[in-house]
Amino acid sequence: MESLMRRASRLAGSLVVLSMIGAISTPVLPQAPVADAPTLNIGDQWRWTNGGSRRVTAVEGNLIVTPFSNQRCTQCRAYRDKNLTIVKVLDKEGNAVNDPEVGYKMLDFPLKVGKQWNSDHTPVNNTTGVSEQYKNGFSVEVYERVKTKAGTFTAFRITHVQQRAAHSSYGPDAGRSWRETLWYSPEVGAVVKREVNTARVNWGPDWELESYSLKSNVAAAVAPKSTPAEARQGAAPTATPPAPPAVGAATPQTPSTSSPATRPDLSKLEPGLSQSPVSVIMWSVDIEVPGPEVPPNKARWSGKWTGWACRNQACEAKLIVEKVKPDGAAIIYGFASAQVKPVSVRLDAKFVGQDLEASFRDGSKVSYHMRPEGDLEVYYVKGSNWYGGVLSKDK
Numbered sequence: 001m002e003s004l005m006r007r008a009s010r011l012a013g014s015l016v017v018l019s020m021i022g023a024i025s026t027p028v029l030p031q032a033p034v035a036d037a038p039t040l041n042i043g044d045q046w047r048w049t050n051g052g053s054r055r056v057t058a059v060e061g062n063l064i065v066t067p068f069s070n071q072r073c074t075q076c077r078a079y080r081d082k083n084l085t086i087v088k089v090l091d092k093e094g095n096a097v098n099d100p101e102v103g104y105k106m107l108d109f110p111l112k113v114g115k116q117w118n119s120d121h122t123p124v125n126n127t128t129g130v131s132e133q134y135k136n137g138f139s140v141e142v143y144e145r146v147k148t149k150a151g152t153f154t155a156f157r158i159t160h161v162q163q164r165a166a167h168s169s170y171g172p173d174a175g176r177s178w179r180e181t182l183w184y185s186p187e188v189g190a191v192v193k194r195e196v197n198t199a200r201v202n203w204g205p206d207w208e209l210e211s212y213s214l215k216s217n218v219a220a221a222v223a224p225k226s227t228p229a230e231a232r233q234g235a236a237p238t239a240t241p242p243a244p245p246a247v248g249a250a251t252p253q254t255p256s257t258s259s260p261a262t263r264p265d266l267s268k269l270e271p272g273l274s275q276s277p278v279s280v281i282m283w284s285v286d287i288e289v290p291g292p293e294v295p296p297n298k299a300r301w302s303g304k305w306t307g308w309a310c311r312n313q314a315c316e317a318k319l320i321v322e323k324v325k326p327d328g329a330a331i332i333y334g335f336a337s338a339q340v341k342p343v344s345v346r347l348d349a350k351f352v353g354q355d356l357e358a359s360f361r362d363g364s365k366v367s368y369h370m371r372p373e374g375d376l377e378v379y380y381v382k383g384s385n386w387y388g389g390v391l392s393k394d395k
Contacts, residue, residue, distance in 0.1 A: 033143060033277055037082035037109035038189030040064050043215040046190045049149060050207035073097045083107050107184060111156050115140045135163045145273060146183045148192050148208040151304060152394045153185035154279055155192055187281055188212050214283050264388060266377040271390045274308040274316035280334040280342035282318050290324045298324055301356060305376055309389025317378050317389050327351060333366055
């Protein structure tokens, strides 16, 4: 009974907010998008928890070059196409190496939910030295958020089924199949997580992205399936973000005619996932641990934050707090929606009471208010346009 009373009280409070900003829907996953191949640059690098790593050392035409090493080839380099498929391997003298990884297609861009592809694979058994034939089927199941040691990302969940050829010399494993799940994130241009779903000797452990460093915007833009042309839309940083849709609008395309006289009460809004079909790509390798001169209530702002904004959670909002000082912080503001090109821009923010506030060159302002439990309320205003939302800290 007590739980029901608390729920009823909470609902009554929510209705006050809803009357001001419009209906807020239950958090759901973003509309399934289409993602083109990533554009990678020299210096981009990733590291996974299984000890694996990848670093772009050169870009030659449409191919990227990465170090490559295994039992068959040490100090080699791999040339990868737009699908990140290895098309050739060269040793340190420049001689071609016949490696079974060549041609193995784990990804097939553009990616979208429902897409399927196959890739035969003929690895060499390290014990017997015999080539063994496998068939591999891949299927993109859903677009969702996934947590890793490197952060929380939006990603395509891909099911991979591998089947061994029905050959008599393969013994009891002939015709058997195994299954794993992979998550590819356009945000970082890489597979960020792997889970083995079928026990198999020597098929390796589960792993996830541990760290990464990107020299520029590596990820191709993500766009709704209904507008493929928008998939090529970039997320170029700008110091003057376009006016986002207003929270109080009847629809995201119809901004309100006047901004509120005072900041609206956003305290009853719940954290959740953005429903924006496009995402703003943001990263930072410069997040500093706050020094001892920074009070704990301000030091807790440090890190990455992701959430939603606008009516019906139609917009994506992000924040990276790179460096916290006693009087303010260096931040990266991020915003995207179906109607607004993705925006990411560095700003100097100041603490005003318990809030962190920053201004853009065009006079627009954004402020963040931290709740006791740690979520952030975001409020942006530019002239007659405004929006509100909630962000949660990436783990």
